[in-house]
Amino acid sequence: MTGHNTSHKVVVIGGGYAGTLAANRLRVRDDVAVTLVNPRPEFVERIRLHQFVARTGQATIDYGTLLGEGVELVVDSATRIDTAARQVLLASGGALDYDYVIYAVGSTGAVPSVPGAAEHAWPLADLESARRLRARLDELPPGAPVTVVGGGLTGVETAAELAERGRAVALVCGRTLAPYLSSGGRRYVAKWLARHGVTVLEGVTVTEVRPEAIVLDDGGVRPSVLTIWTVGFGLPELAAASGLRTDALGRLLTDETLTSVDDERVVAAGDAAAPSGRPLRMSGYAAGPLGAQAADTVLSRIAGTEPAAIDLAFTGACVSLGRHAGIRQIAGKDDKAVNVYIPGRAGAIIKEMTCRFVVSKRIRGEARKPGSMSWPKGGPRPETPATAPVTPA
Structure with a gap:
């Protein structure tokens, strides 16, 4: 670590995969005071929420086992970033002074516009929703018909987990089952779901x-x-409420170093970042490297050097199918699936190893040795914006 006299205050908003890793990595310098603001006292393994709902696994970890020495955890919610006063205002009424902010608020489920969905459908995108859903499942007899809406990876994992526990499950996919996967990967998933009694409805959508x-x-x-309901993503409105420009979904608009286009002291990470209006796929895979990149950008600005542009290559995705099967889909650096995948028990082992790797090797690795994390690079950036026009400040 580098010794200096002046203390630089960095507030990280959001204690998910990106924010927690960024907070640990900032400790490369011993003159940086790091405060992590998160509304919950525990870290949520979002990629395990489907297990939590089905009672096949847990999804929370004590921050005391994740955060490096010197990171201060503030259990509170940020309500506004006062960029003029350089303060993060908190729901409790307090305020945190900062020199830099890392904006890692993550994403959540989108509020559905389908009639009746907001009132009668159950989301799964955060811990509180998952707790309510689990309690509701406990009230139902095993044969009660359950529908999972959304044929993406989250929907597939949720349907599979519940089916393996003996639930009567239908999966409404819209156009295609597991569209991210290769054709061979989709066929494998479809056969597994059919064998376990899941009714898959492709080519139809829910209208009510x-x-x-x-x-x-x-x-x-x-x-x-x-x-x-597992369809779509939404984001907190903190950036827009703070006068910072976002894309149509609510991600902070940044340059290629993840720095806000409106304020160089605000840097985004994870799902909340929209570099050049061309965000990467929202995923646990991208969260860690984006958190590390955001920390590196802040450290570069403190050091007076030019921050590096984002550089991340994708390698694919893992999908669990209950506790005993899964699929590891291989993709090119551009995140487009190729027709190579690892199914079955081996796929399940790889998925579990990946979940553990994110926490034990990446987040805890940065706690043990700040700045140690590396990631695949050389992936092409999309040439055109992936979202609608920017929302003005």
């Missing part, structure tokens, strides 16, 4: 959610005592 049924766009009405 009722208390104990769903209505489809083909006019069909299906019983659904519990409807789980």
Whole structure:
């Protein structure tokens, strides 16, 4: 570590994968005072929420086992970033002075616009939602019809986890089951779901959610005592409320170093970042490198050097199918799946190892030795914006 006399105050907003890693990495210098602001006293393994709901695993970890020495945890919610006063205002009424902010608020489930969904569907994107959903599942008899809406990776994992526990599950996919996967990967997932009794509905969408049924766009009405909604992402409105420009979804608009286009003292990480209006895929895979990149940008500015541009290559994705099967989908550096995948028990082992690696090797690795994390690089950046026009400040 480098010794200096002046203390630089950095406030990290959000204690998910990106924010926690960034907070640990900032300790490369011993003249940086790091404060991590998070609304919960525990770290949430979001990639395990489907296990938590099905009672096949836990999804929280004590921050005391994750944060490096010197990182101060403030259990509170940020309500505004006062860029003029350089303060983060808190829901409790307090305020934190800063020299730099790392904006790592993460994402959550999108508020559905489908009639009845907001009232009768159950989201799964955060710990509080998962707790309510788990309690509701406990009230239902095993044969009660459950519908999972959303054929992406989260929807597939949730449907598979519940089916393996003996639930009667239907999975509404919209256009395609698991569209990220290769054609061979999709066929494997479809066969596994069929063997475990999951009714997969492709090419249809939900047009209404009722208390104990769903209505489809083909006019069909299906019983659904519990409807789980896994479609779409939303983001907190903290950036816009602070006068900082965002994209249409609410991600902070940054340059290629993850620095806000409005204020060089605000740097984004994880799902909350939209570099050049061309965000990377929201994922646990990207969160760690983006957290590290954000920390490096802040450290470069403190040192008076030019921050590096974002450089991340994707390698694919892992999907669990219950506790005993899974699939490791291989992709090119551009995050496009190729027709190579590892299915079955081996896929499940790789998925579990990946989940553990993110926490034990990346986050705890940075706690033990700040600045040690590396990641695959050389991936191409998309040429065109992936979102609608920017929301003005």
